[in-house]
Amino acid sequence: MLPDADAVSRAAADLIGSAVRAGATTLGVATGSSPLGTYAELGRRVAAGGLSLAGCDAYLLDEYVGLGADHPQAYRCVIRRELVRRTDLGDGHVHGPHGDADDLDAEARRFEEEVRRARIGVQVLGIGSNGHLGFNEPGSPLDSLTRVVELTERTRADNARFFDRPEDVPRRVLTQGLGTILRAERLVLLALGERKADALAAALTGPVNPDCPASVLQCHPDVHVLADPGAARGL
Numbered sequence: 001m002l003p004d005a006d007a008v009s010r011a012a013a014d015l016i017g018s019a020v021r022a023g024a025t026t027l028g029v030a031t032g033s034s035p036l037g038t039y040a041e042l043g044r045r046v047a048a049g050g051l052s053l054a055g056c057d058a059y060l061l062d063e064y065v066g067l068g069a070d071h072p073q074a075y076r077c078v079i080r081r082e083l084v085r086r087t088d089l090g091d092g093h094v095h096g097p098h099g100d101a102d103d104l105d106a107e108a109r110r111f112e113e114e115v116r117r118a119r120i121g122v123q124v125l126g127i128g129s130n131g132h133l134g135f136n137e138p139g140s141p142l143d144s145l146t147r148v149v150e151l152t153e154r155t156r157a158d159n160a161r162f163f164d165r166p167e168d169v170p171r172r173v174l175t176q177g178l179g180t181i182l183r184a185e186r187l188v189l190l191a192l193g194e195r196k197a198d199a200l201a202a203a204l205t206g207p208v209n210p211d212c213p214a215s216v217l218q219c220h221p222d223v224h225v226l227a228d229p230g231a232a233r234g235l
């Protein structure tokens with residue numbers, strides 16, 4: 001547990017920076033609000049000359065279906081805005097599933113193969129208030145691969161704050177599967193605020209079970225969980 005959100009962001013940037021300095025060139029990037037401080041901290045470190053992401057590629061965890069690539073809430077745009085613009089990671093080095101593809105199942109298979117070939121060195125993760133990882137909602141098989149998922153109403157409500165109207169939140173997404181995520185060499189989970197306390201406790205201290213998708217983290221050999229006091233309340 002760390003004292004506050006800033007300390008979580010600094011610790012995450014330390015873990016990412018050490019992986020990059022050790023030779024990792026493939027970063028798995030999450031969206032949502034939890035990693036924003038980490039991306040800002042990486043930006044400060046790059047600006048100060050202590051870190052370079054110039055040789056790296058970033059791979060999205062998930063993407064909304066139906067939003068054009070230029071929609072401000074499309075995760076590809078979010079990562080361009082929050083990470084690429086702040087660092088020296090090249091704009092052409094962001095990879096993700098295309099949520100506007102005509103054949104979504106084929107697109108899921110294409111991205112699964114791209115991530116498999118990339119071999120993610122360090123994967124940043126947040127956790128949903130219902131225990132989801134990426135957009136793997138409760139019930140997701142622990143060995144699932146990249147696929148189309150229907151969002152729960154709880155997740156749509158949680159994410160409504162990013163959209164003008166609640167009904168604008170897409171109903172479907174493409175997401176890396178739990179099995180896909182587990183293949184990354186290092187996982188860094190960020191959890192901020194009391195809203196995450198129940199999900200984090202279930203993930204770390206409950207049974208490994210699709211009811212809490214993030215419980216799959218217990219199966220990975222190099223997981224770093226960075227939580228503030230609110231999120232760590234149930235541990």
Ligand code: GLP
Nearest residue numbers: 030032033034126127128134135
């Ligand atoms: C979204 C993303 C997840 C993220 C989660 C938590 O649903 N698909 O990758 O971890 O929300 O978001 P936040 O950090 O805003 O609470």
